[in-house]
Amino acid sequence: MKQATSPSAAPRAFLTRLFDAAIAAANPGQVVPPALPRPPKGRTVVIGAGKASAGMAAALEAHWSGPLEGLVITRHGQGREGAACRRIEIVEAAHPIPDAAGREATDRLMSLLSGLGKEDLVIALISGGGSSLLSKPLPGMTFEQKQEITRALLRSGATIGDMNIVRQHLSAVKGGRLAALAAPAPVVTLLISDVPGDLPETIASGPTLPPSATRADALAIIDRFGIDLPKTVRALLDSPAADSPAPEDPRFAANTHRVIASASQSLNAAKATAEAEGVRAVVLSDRIEGEAREVAKVLSALALACRDQGAPFSPPVVLLSGGETTVTVSGTGRGGRNSEFGLSSALVLQGIPHIHGLAADTDGIDGMEENAGVFLDGATVARLHAQGLDPQTLLGNNDAYRAFSALGDLLVTGPTGTNVNDFRAFYITTEVP
Amino acid sequence: MKQATSPSAAPRAFLTRLFDAAIAAANPGQVVPPALPRPPKGRTVVIGAGKASAGMAAALEAHWSGPLEGLVITRHGQGREGAACRRIEIVEAAHPIPDAAGREATDRLMSLLSGLGKEDLVIALISGGGSSLLSKPLPGMTFEQKQEITRALLRSGATIGDMNIVRQHLSAVKGGRLAALAAPAPVVTLLISDVPGDLPETIASGPTLPPSATRADALAIIDRFGIDLPKTVRALLDSPAADSPAPEDPRFAANTHRVIASASQSLNAAKATAEAEGVRAVVLSDRIEGEAREVAKVLSALALACRDQGAPFSPPVVLLSGGETTVTVSGTGRGGRNSEFGLSSALVLQGIPHIHGLAADTDGIDGMEENAGVFLDGATVARLHAQGLDPQTLLGNNDAYRAFSALGDLLVTGPTGTNVNDFRAFYITTEVP
Numbered sequence: 001m002k003q004a005t006s007p008s009a010a011p012r013a014f015l016t017r018l019f020d021a022a023i024a025a026a027n028p029g030q031v032v033p034p035a036l037p038r039p040p041k042g043r044t045v046v047i048g049a050g051k052a053s054a055g056m057a058a059a060l061e062a063h064w065s066g067p068l069e070g071l072v073i074t075r076h077g078q079g080r081e082g083a084a085c086r087r088i089e090i091v092e093a094a095h096p097i098p099d100a101a102g103r104e105a106t107d108r109l110m111s112l113l114s115g116l117g118k119e120d121l122v123i124a125l126i127s128g129g130g131s132s133l134l135s136k137p138l139p140g141m142t143f144e145q146k147q148e149i150t151r152a153l154l155r156s157g158a159t160i161g162d163m164n165i166v167r168q169h170l171s172a173v174k175g176g177r178l179a180a181l182a183a184p185a186p187v188v189t190l191l192i193s194d195v196p197g198d199l200p201e202t203i204a205s206g207p208t209l210p211p212s213a214t215r216a217d218a219l220a221i222i223d224r225f226g227i228d229l230p231k232t233v234r235a236l237l238d239s240p241a242a243d244s245p246a247p248e249d250p251r252f253a254a255n256t257h258r259v260i261a262s263a264s265q266s267l268n269a270a271k272a273t274a275e276a277e278g279v280r281a282v283v284l285s286d287r288i289e290g291e292a293r294e295v296a297k298v299l300s301a302l303a304l305a306c307r308d309q310g311a312p313f314s315p316p317v318v319l320l321s322g323g324e325t326t327v328t329v330s331g332t333g334r335g336g337r338n339s340e341f342g343l344s345s346a347l348v349l350q351g352i353p354h355i356h357g358l359a360a361d362t363d364g365i366d367g368m369e370e371n372a373g374v375f376l377d378g379a380t381v382a383r384l385h386a387q388g389l390d391p392q393t394l395l396g397n398n399d400a401y402r403a404f405s406a407l408g409d410l411l412v413t414g415p416t417g418t419n420v421n422d423f424r425a426f427y428i429t430t431e432v433p
Numbered sequence: 434m435k436q437a438t439s440p441s442a443a444p445r446a447f448l449t450r451l452f453d454a455a456i457a458a459a460n461p462g463q464v465v466p467p468a469l470p471r472p473p474k475g476r477t478v479v480i481g482a483g484k485a486s487a488g489m490a491a492a493l494e495a496h497w498s499g500p501l502e503g504l505v506i507t508r509h510g511q512g513r514e515g516a517a518c519r520r521i522e523i524v525e526a527a528h529p530i531p532d533a534a535g536r537e538a539t540d541r542l543m544s545l546l547s548g549l550g551k552e553d554l555v556i557a558l559i560s561g562g563g564s565s566l567l568s569k570p571l572p573g574m575t576f577e578q579k580q581e582i583t584r585a586l587l588r589s590g591a592t593i594g595d596m597n598i599v600r601q602h603l604s605a606v607k608g609g610r611l612a613a614l615a616a617p618a619p620v621v622t623l624l625i626s627d628v629p630g631d632l633p634e635t636i637a638s639g640p641t642l643p644p645s646a647t648r649a650d651a652l653a654i655i656d657r658f659g660i661d662l663p664k665t666v667r668a669l670l671d672s673p674a675a676d677s678p679a680p681e682d683p684r685f686a687a688n689t690h691r692v693i694a695s696a697s698q699s700l701n702a703a704k705a706t707a708e709a710e711g712v713r714a715v716v717l718s719d720r721i722e723g724e725a726r727e728v729a730k731v732l733s734a735l736a737l738a739c740r741d742q743g744a745p746f747s748p749p750v751v752l753l754s755g756g757e758t759t760v761t762v763s764g765t766g767r768g769g770r771n772s773e774f775g776l777s778s779a780l781v782l783q784g785i786p787h788i789h790g791l792a793a794d795t796d797g798i799d800g801m802e803e804n805a806g807v808f809l810d811g812a813t814v815a816r817l818h819a820q821g822l823d824p825q826t827l828l829g830n831n832d833a834y835r836a837f838s839a840l841g842d843l844l845v846t847g848p849t850g851t852n853v854n855d856f857r858a859f860y861i862t863t864e865v866p
Contacts, residue, residue, distance in 0.1 A: 159780070224823070284735055286738065288731050289730050301720050304718065312717055
């Protein structure tokens with residue numbers, strides 16, 4: 001058993017252990033094997049798409065007995081997580097803008113699903129980012145038309161949920177259409193969720209999971225936002241060809257799906273680790289969205305309330321949260337959403353002892369930098385001033401990476417091979433005796 | 434005893450009772466009388482400034498036995514709350530930009546404090562907004578120079594805390610200078626706080642409370658942000674004339690102060706009311722700042738977590754919070770920070786039952802409109818769509834008032850005569866049997 005320093009003696013080491021626990025709970029090598037079905041009598045075809053899907057394929061292949069074939073599409077640079085695969089082919093493609101490699105691989109993946117029978121089995125390994133890696137419009141429309149519709153929806157103020165309903169119904173692969181291609185073979189879908197709320201059909205736009213929304217819903221959204229569709233696309237969306245498979249379709253009766261990793265599961269793993277070390281932990285929410293620097297103000301205010309009023313939670317306590325914040329870039333600096341979160345938190349907590357924070361991306365890469373995240377506390381701002389750096393100016397220029405890099409307060413892990421979005425922890429200690 | 438409907442049967446009536454309890458806990462008529470000192474042997478001079486100070490004066494005068502004189506400055510339109518005053522003069526002045534009425538009244542208020550003795554008593558009634566109502570630069574500099582320095586600090590990225598340190602040291606009335614004028618008469622300061630965290634010396638820039646920051650701190654801020662001071666002002670700030678009184682000055686040994694109303698006290702009053710009705714309530718924080726629509730996303734995500742995961746708090750529960758959000762205006766619509774908060778929350782909670790929200794300003798006026806706040810729930814967005822209104826578009830145009838006005842979902846109270854900033858409550862019910 002590893003001897004760890006006590007949480008209050010080394011808060012950053014403690015926070016790092018919580019992050020490590022969160023990552024382990026979402027690691028394909030840990031979560032895929034126990035979720036695997038029994039091998040079928042017939043063939044086993046593995047398909048998949050997403051940032052974590054190569055690692056999922058490697059974990060599957062290492063634990064599978066019996067024949068196996070398949071194709072999984074992942075993002076450029078993440079194919080090596082499937083380097084151990086001998087039977088499942090791993091293809092890298094572009095994300096978030098689909099490229100020719102992704103389109104060609106999508107065609108080959110679809111053809112793998114044709115001609116399967118009841119005795120065969122399809123295992124779908126789906127993770128975040130799969131939506132752009134697996135890309136093919138309905139026959140009768142072009143990529144360019146689909147992109148133009150997406151842009152028009154974005155301009156219209158439609159929500160991401162509305163957009164996905166339209167896109168699912170204009171796609172040859174999304175909204176459960178891969179499950180329809182596989183029928184009558186049963187499909188077992190294993191999902192690593194990067195979607196706030198973890199609704200399975202929304203993860204990578206649900207290629208194997210028929211949606212509850214219908215073509216009529218898609219048309220209603222198009223009309224509500226006054227989107228001007230090309231005549232041929234309008235005709236397509238008006239025809240049964242654009243119907244997505246229905247969840248109650250008897251062809252899917254034997255299909256199953258399971259979210260094997262999610263922000264919620266990872267945060268609960270961090271909570272369990274904190275409590276095993278004797279510190280109460282609270283998961284505030286696994287699905288916080290919003291502008292990173294503003295979200296930071298709210299969560300820091302909660303940490304302050306705990307410290308100063310002993311409520312809503314009395315110290316020592318860890319406040320955990322996840323979700324996916326955003327950064328609206330107006331400056332020219334460097335830094336991802338977690339470093340922005342960290343710098344904004346540091347400004348709120350300026351000069352205040354007994355609160356230690358870690359904000360990190362569970363994929364191990366915060367934005368475009370080499371760090372997963374940043375550490376912050378009440379001394380962060382004073383230490384920046386001592387180096388002649390002004391935190392307000394840095395934040396104003398979206399240059400938060402520079403702040404934490406100068407302080408040596410980066411958390412660097414390298415790519416983790418998984419992604420359940422943001423991980424944030426505030427550890428509020430009691431006065432040190 | 435009033436017969437109230439049960440919370441779950443009429444959630445909005447319940448939320449309104451919580452808001453009423455919060456307002457009552459900050460009402461001058463309720464909080465001033467029990468905080469009054471014993472009358473002195475000598476004269477009693479009342480001074481004061483702030484949005485709630487006329488009401489405070491009226492409550493004092495109604496409960497005072499013995500001679501009384503004084504002058505209180507309040508904002509235009511709020512003098513009528515002191516209409517019952519016969520012995521304390523109420524003057525209205527401009528806010529937030531100081532005007533001639535405020536400057537003239539400040540001079541008269543200062544002269545009231547001269548020549549007092551040990552047997553006399555000064556009662557200072559301080560509330561939010563007092564900082565601009567009570568305005569006089571140090572002898573040797575002009576109003577225009579002070580305004581120019583404030584603008585330069587704003588441009589520089591200095592925090593409001595930094596700015597106030599500089600401003601306190603360039604003022605003839607702030608940073609405890611009124612207490613110095615009153616000495617040797619003791620000063621009892623009663624404060625209604627609109628400042629996140631309720632640090633007394635920061636409420637209205639602490640005219641009677643010597644600050645912990647010094648002239649050296651003010652100079653360090655000027656230098657750190659590279660503010661180019663006029664030569665005469667620089668010389669002034671370099672001289673002991675700019676020293677603010679020190680908290681440990683023996684002249685202030687008999688002075689006392691007390692925060693008689695604050696966000697924290699009001700939120701706890703709402704909590705007590707909810708719990709008296711059998712619903713657990715949690716105060717998340719009394720000092721949440723940040724862009725209203727982003728704060729809404731975070732707090733709605735917490736409400737969702739309670740509803741869906743039964744954690745961090747299991748329903749039925751009320752999540753209360755306060756503080757002061759901001760709105761960055763880019764559109765041309767109508768609405769204050771609480772209606773923006775409400776519309777953004779409604780978008781997050783779209784279609785989700787069992788969560789009911791109220792966001793309101795405790796002064797009774799959200800922004801420039803006639804409503805104190807708004808009600809929202811999972812049906813808000815669908816009801817807007819049914820009226821042909823698009824909530825995203827309205828929010829994008831800072832037009833949230835129009836949304837809630839169209840639905841009839843405004844909370845209208847009229848001015849409340851007090852101000853402890855934002856009041857927000859999410860009531861998460863259990864499934865109705």
